[in-house]
Amino acid sequence: MLPYGRHAVDQDDIDAVVDVLQNQFLTQGSTVPAFESALCDYTQAAHTLAVNSGTSALHVACLAAGVGPSDLVWTVPNSFVASANCARYCGADVDFVDIDPLTRSISIEGLKNKLANCSKFPKVLIVVHFAGVSCDMQAIAALTSRHNITLIEDAAHALGATYQDKPVGSCQFSDMTVLSFHPVKSITSAEGGAITTNDKGLLERLTLFAKHGITREPSSLEDKEQGAWYYEQQALGYNYRMSDIHGALGLSQLNKLDAFIQRRREKAAFYLKALRPLPIRLPSEETLATSAWHLFMIELSTHDRKAVFDALRSRGIGVNVHYIPIHIQPYYQKLGFQKGDFPYSEAFYKHAITLPLFPTMTASQQQHVIDTLIDVLQ
Known part of the structure; x- marks a missing residue:
């Protein structure tokens, strides 16, 4: 059976993974930070956090945006369920904006009308770059910014795409962009995802929620008098780290x-x-x-x-x-x-x-x- 999608792994990818297996830390080593840095270079975003899946990336993006049980998140119906489930993980309510039948992505006119007639504004809007085509982010940002809505791009399909001559993931008109490295996506790390952002404060919250809610950063510690072993759990976080094995494959794939x-x-x-x-x-x-x-x-x-x-x-x-x-x-x-x-x-x-x-x-x-x-x- 000829599949609708298939990964492309060559000897360079295999060698990169074997090098980690034989010579480096399997997790929490130097390879994932190198992958994150390379993603920043490619997308032109200031910061990137790599995680273990695109779904995890959506979840921590919502957490970093402050989504909680009293909040509302909007997305589109024409997507994989993860685009909405991430809000439900946070206890928030979900609503949808229908697609434009021509673009197959969020309807700008539909969004405008829904914002004009809603009784409660969403805390977050997650737009989906369906099939790899960027939504009209400038038009969407013009509508959401006036209501202080956090704008997240679900770009699981769209790494390698461009919008207004800039790479998708640059966050030119959004707060965060979520990427996926599932085997049928633009590149693969076997399983994996990432979030790009230009906001250092968002990066710090993303990192906290993706790594057990724990920090070792000296400037962030409440008790600054302990030794180098010391860490603090400051939030209820999750183990969403990407391993260096996955990071090695992703870094090698990014070159292609x-x-x-x-x-x-x-x-x-x-x-x-x-x-x-x-x-x-x-x-x-x-x-x-x-x-x-x-x-x-x-x-x-x-x-x-x-x-x-x-x-x-x-x-x-x-x-x-x-x-x-x-x-x-x-x-x-x-x-x-x-x-x-x-x-x-x-x-x-x-x-x-x-x-x-x-x-x-x-x-x-x-x-x-x-x-x-x-x-x-x-």
Whole structure:
């Protein structure tokens, strides 16, 4: 089965991991800080904290923003459940802003209207850069800043993308950006994530919550008279550290990120050209040079999605669907959400299929996907 996504690991990556295994600390050594520094250089953000998953990154970002049981967090339904669950971990309530049917990301007009008519403003807005395309962050920041809303970019799909000629992750218009290094993402550390920010105070809170709520920083200690062994737990934190084994793989992979993104864009361009005559809706060609192309989504307009999905799977094409809208998951329906609440997200889900796209995908594999899709639709 040809998967919709696949990691690309070479001998350099293997050697980097083996070096840590044989010669360095396996955790809390020098490799993760080196990875964090390299991510700062790449994203142009002032600070980065690496953690053990993108979900952990979302959680500590909410904690650092001060989200608690009396608060409200908004995100979009068209995402993986982690984009909303992170608020629930903090005891906060969640609400959603529907997507724009053209961009498939948060609707700017929908956000504007919801802010104008809400009875309670959210403490945090988490916007999702769906499929690798950045949301219009300047327009979103213009709306949220007037209400003192912390703005978090969920860029799990978008490392390597750009917005206004700057790398996604620079936090030019946001407080924090969350990254994921799951094996199907732009780069992988096997499992892992990170948060970038330009705010040193946020970095300190992120670090505290990701490392048991414990600090050894002399300037932060309440009792400054103890010895070098001394530490203090100052908050209820979590063990979200990234190991140096994972950091070594991530650091090695980061050196290949631009090449990975270039290959994804070339394959996306090939899909766009080859599939244009079909009765399907394609991603916007306007994003070809700026998207990280984590996913290549098509929307069926004249065919039954399940029948096409099953036919492609039966022929060895590992298509997928991204995403089942969060608000129609049983857990969120128990919180009061219903089908029909966010119609654009639901309509997109009803018609969407994700085609295989990854850097090591060969030309013959991609042509096989195209030929098989044409045959199934005919």
